[in-house]
Amino acid sequence: FLYRSDSDYDMSPKTVSRNSSLAKRVCVCVHTAEDFIVTPFAQVLASLRSVRSNFTILANCLFLRRSPLGGVCVSPRATLSDQQYQQLALDTLEELDWCLDQLETIQTHRSVSEMASNKFKRMLNRELSHLSEMSRSGNQVSEYISSTFLDKQNEVEIPSPTLKDKPMSHISGVRKLSHSSSLSSTSMPRFGVNTDHEDELAKELEDLDKWSFNIFRVAEFSNNRPLSCIMYAIFQERELLKTFRIPVDTFVTYVMTLEDHYHGNVAYHNSLHAADVTQSTHVLLSTPALDAVFTDLEILAALFAAAIHDVDHPGVSNQFLINTNSELALMYNDESVLENHHLAVGFKLLHQENCDIFQNLTKRQRQSLRKLVIDMVLATDMSKHMTLLADLKTMVETKKVTSSGVLLLDHYTERIQVLRNMVHCADLSNPTKPLPLYRQWTERIMEEFFRQGDKERERGMEISAMCDKHTASVEKSQVGFIDYIVHPLWETWADLVHPDAQELLDTLEENREWYLNTMPQSPSPPPDRHLQHDRFQFELTLEDLEHNNHNHMQLSNNGTGRSKRSSRKAICDDSNADRAQVGQVDEEGYKRQQCIVEQEAKAQMTPFFPEIALNPLYHMSLSAEGWCMLRRLKQTLCLTQKHSRWI
Numbered sequence: 001f002l003y004r005s006d007s008d009y010d011m012s013p014k015t016v017s018r019n020s021s022l023a024k025r026v027c028v029c030v031h032t033a034e035d036f037i038v039t040p041f042a043q044v045l046a047s048l049r050s051v052r053s054n055f056t057i058l059a060n061c062l063f064l065r066r067s068p069l070g071g072v073c074v075s076p077r078a079t080l081s082d083q084q085y086q087q088l089a090l091d092t093l094e095e096l097d098w099c100l101d102q103l104e105t106i107q108t109h110r111s112v113s114e115m116a117s118n119k120f121k122r123m124l125n126r127e128l129s130h131l132s133e134m135s136r137s138g139n140q141v142s143e144y145i146s147s148t149f150l151d152k153q154n155e156v157e158i159p160s161p162t163l164k165d166k167p168m169s170h171i172s173g174v175r176k177l178s179h180s181s182s183l184s185s186t187s188m189p190r191f192g193v194n195t196d197h198e199d200e201l202a203k204e205l206e207d208l209d210k211w212s213f214n215i216f217r218v219a220e221f222s223n224n225r226p227l228s229c230i231m232y233a234i235f236q237e238r239e240l241l242k243t244f245r246i247p248v249d250t251f252v253t254y255v256m257t258l259e260d261h262y263h264g265n266v267a268y269h270n271s272l273h274a275a276d277v278t279q280s281t282h283v284l285l286s287t288p289a290l291d292a293v294f295t296d297l298e299i300l301a302a303l304f305a306a307a308i309h310d311v312d313h314p315g316v317s318n319q320f321l322i323n324t325n326s327e328l329a330l331m332y333n334d335e336s337v338l339e340n341h342h343l344a345v346g347f348k349l350l351h352q353e354n355c356d357i358f359q360n361l362t363k364r365q366r367q368s369l370r371k372l373v374i375d376m377v378l379a380t381d382m383s384k385h386m387t388l389l390a391d392l393k394t395m396v397e398t399k400k401v402t403s404s405g406v407l408l409l410d411h412y413t414e415r416i417q418v419l420r421n422m423v424h425c426a427d428l429s430n431p432t433k434p435l436p437l438y439r440q441w442t443e444r445i446m447e448e449f450f451r452q453g454d455k456e457r458e459r460g461m462e463i464s465a466m467c468d469k470h471t472a473s474v475e476k477s478q479v480g481f482i483d484y485i486v487h488p489l490w491e492t493w494a495d496l497v498h499p500d501a502q503e504l505l506d507t508l509e510e511n512r513e514w515y516l517n518t519m520p521q522s523p524s525p526p527p528d529r530h531l532q533h534d535r536f537q538f539e540l541t542l543e544d545l546e547h548n549n550h551n552h553m554q555l556s557n558n559g560t561g562r563s564k565r566s567s568r569k570a571i572c573d574d575s576n577a578d579r580a581q582v583g584q585v586d587e588e589g590y591k592r593q594q595c596i597v598e599q600e601a602k603a604q605m606t607p608f609f610p611e612i613a614l615n616p617l618y619h620m621s622l623s624a625e626g627w628c629m630l631r632r633l634k635q636t637l638c639l640t641q642k643h644s645r646w647i
Contacts, residue, residue: 039390040102042397047099049401054092058085114390121150121386124484131480140472141480144465147319149385149485171344173261173312192232192252197221205233211283211504212434215276226275227259228252231307234282240303243296245360254355261311261345267447269313276441278306280426289497293409294419297365301372302419306426308346309377313338316452318381323461336381343377372416379420380427385485392421393492418496425493431478431486431511432504438511446474475519482512 037043057080080088128142191201201221207213208230219226232252235241241251262271281302285294294302314321318337321329332340347370350356358366379388395417399408409415430441446466453467466472490508494501 037397039394039397045401171348193222193225195223227271228255230275231255246357254357266315268444269310277426280429281306284422287497287500301369305373305376312345339381376423432508475515478515
C-alpha cells in the first residue's frame with residue numbers, strides 16, 4: 001500500500017511512487033532497476049535533482065557529467081527538437097512547482113520522518129477502511145491492525161474501579177531467586193544449562209547463525225531453558241563475555257533469573273519468544289551489509305534488549321491494562337505500559353545477587369548501554385510501528401538520493417535508528433520463518449489473544465479485535481498482518497541490506513500464499529430465480545457511444561482530437577425480456593455466464609486498480625456486479641479528470 005497514491009482525488013504522477021522520471025526522458029543512465037521513492041523528503045530531494053539536471057540541459061551545457069545516482073548522462077542540447085525543448089521546460093517548471101508546494105506545507109516543528117509517518121498512516125487507514133467494508137472478518141482484521149499498530153489516543157469510557165492505596169515506587173513482578181549457589185566457573189554446563197540431551201542440543205546449535213533455526217527444538221533439548229541456552233551460545237560465539245569481562249557464573253545466573261521472570265503459562269510472550277527474538281537479532285547483526293557497522297557495545301545492547309524485551313509479560317495487551325486501570329498503566333501513565341515495565345524489570349534484576357553482568361563496564365559505557373537498550377525496547381511497542389517504518393524508509397530513500405546509493409551509518413542517530421528497527425524486525429519475524437515454525441507461532445499468539453478475549457468477556461468488557469474465539473478468522477488475520485504490517489517493514493529492511501534479505505522476502509510471500517489458500521471460502525447460495533430481477537445483468541461490448549447518449553457518457557479531448565477510441569458499457573437492465581431470458585438459463589449455465597462476466601471485468605479493471613492484482617483479498621470479495629461497479633466508478637473518475645480515453 002505504500003506505493004499507491006496518497007490522495008483519494010489527485011492521481012497525478014506527483015502523488016504516486018516516483019523515481020525522478022523527468023531526467024530519464026533525456027538521460028542515458030546505467031541503472032538496472034527502478035528505485036521507487038515514497039517518503040516526502042526523499043521525493044523533494046529527487047525532484048530538485050531532476051530540476052537541476054533538466055536546467056543543465058536547457059542551459060545548453062554540452063558536457064558529460066556524472067549522474068547523482070551513479071549513472072553517466074549525455075545531455076547535449078542538439079539532441080532535442082524545439083518541441084522537446086519546450087516540453088522539457090514545461091515539465092521542469094511543473095516539477096519545481098510541486099517541490100514548492102511540498103515545502104510550503106511543511107511545518108517547521110515537524111521532522112522529515114514525521115512527514116512520512118503521517119503519510120503512511122493516512123494510506124494505511126484508507127486501506128483498512130476498504131478492508132473493513134468487505135466482510136465481518138475483514139472488519140475484525142482492520143480493527144486489530146488499527147488498534148495495535150497505529151499510535152492513537154486512548155479513549156476509554158468505562159468506570160474507574162476503587163483504587164487501593166499502594167506504594168508506586170517499587171517495581172512489581174521482581175521475585176527473589178537464587179541460581180548462583182549451584183553455579184561456578186569450573187562446573188559450568190557446556191551450554192549454560194543442565195540437560196540430559198547435550199548431544200542433540202549441540203546438533204541444533206550448529207544452526208545458530210541461520211534464519212531457519214528451530215528454537216522449539218532447543219527448548220525441548222535444553223530442559224525448557226531456551227533463553228538461557230541461546231544467550232550463552234551467542235555471547236560465547238561473539239566473545240562478548242571476554243570483551244566486557246563478564247564472569248561466566250554471573251552471566252548464567254542473570255539469564256536464568258531473567259528467564260524465570262518470563263511467565264510459562266503465557267502462550268506466546270514467554271521465554272521461548274524472547275529466545276527467538278534474540279537469535280533473530282543475532283542473525284540480523286551478522287548481515288554482510290552491516291559488517292563492522294556497529295560497535296561491540298551496541299551489539300551487546302541489542303542482544304540484551306532482545307532478551308529482556310518482553311520479561312514479565314502478563315499475556316494481555318497494553319490497551320487491556322489501560323482499560324482495566326491496572327497498576328502498571330497507572331505507574332507508566334498509559335504510555336508504552338508493558339515496554340516500560342519490561343525495561344524496569346530487566347534492569348532491576350541486575351541488582352540481585354551475582355546478577356550484575358555489566359559490573360566491569362565503565363560508568364560511561366553503562367550509561368550508553370542503558371540509553372541504547374531503552375531506545376530499542378520502547379521501539380517494540382507495536383503502536384510505534386508506523387513511526388519506525390517511516391523513519392527507516394526516509395533514511396534509506398534519502399541516502400539513495402544523496403549518496404549514490406551507498407548507505408553509510410556514520411552517526412549515532414543513524415545507527416540507533418537501524419538498531420531500533422532491527423529489534424522491531426526480529427520481533428515481527430515469525431511470518432518470514434519457515435512455514436512449520438510460523439504456524440506454531442500463529443497458534444500460540446491466537447491462543448493468547450483468545451485468552452484475553454475470555455477475560456474481557458468475563459468482565460463484561462468489549463472484546464478486543466481478533467480476541468473473540470467465536471468469530472476471529474485466523475487465516476485472514478495473517479494475510480492482512482503480512483500485507484499491511486510485516487511486508488512493508490521487511491521490504492524496507494531488505495532495501496537497507498540489499499540483497500541479503502531477499503530470501504526472507506521470498507519466504508514471506510510463500511507463507512502469505514499458504515494462508516491465503518487455506519482461508520475458508522464462504523459458500524455461495526444458488527441463485528434464486530424469483531429474485532433475478534433484483535440482480536444486475538451485464539453485457540460487455542465494443543461499440544460507438546454516439547448512439548447511446550441516454551445510457552452512457554461521452555468524453556472529449558478538449559478539441560485536440562481522438563484516435564482509436566473504444567468503448568465499454570455496463571448495462572443494468574431489469575426488463576421483462578431480460579428476466580425471461582435469464583430464467584431460461586439453467587443453474588450451471590448461469591454460473592458460467594457470471595464467471596465469464598467476472599473474469600472479463602477483472603481483466604479490464606486490473607490495469608487501472610493495481611491493488612486488485614496485488615491483493616487477492618479483493619478477488620474474493622467482489623462479485624461480477626462489484627467489478628462492474630468499479631468499472632463505472634473508473635469512468636466517473638476519468639470524466640472528472642478530463643481524460644481523453646474511454647475506459
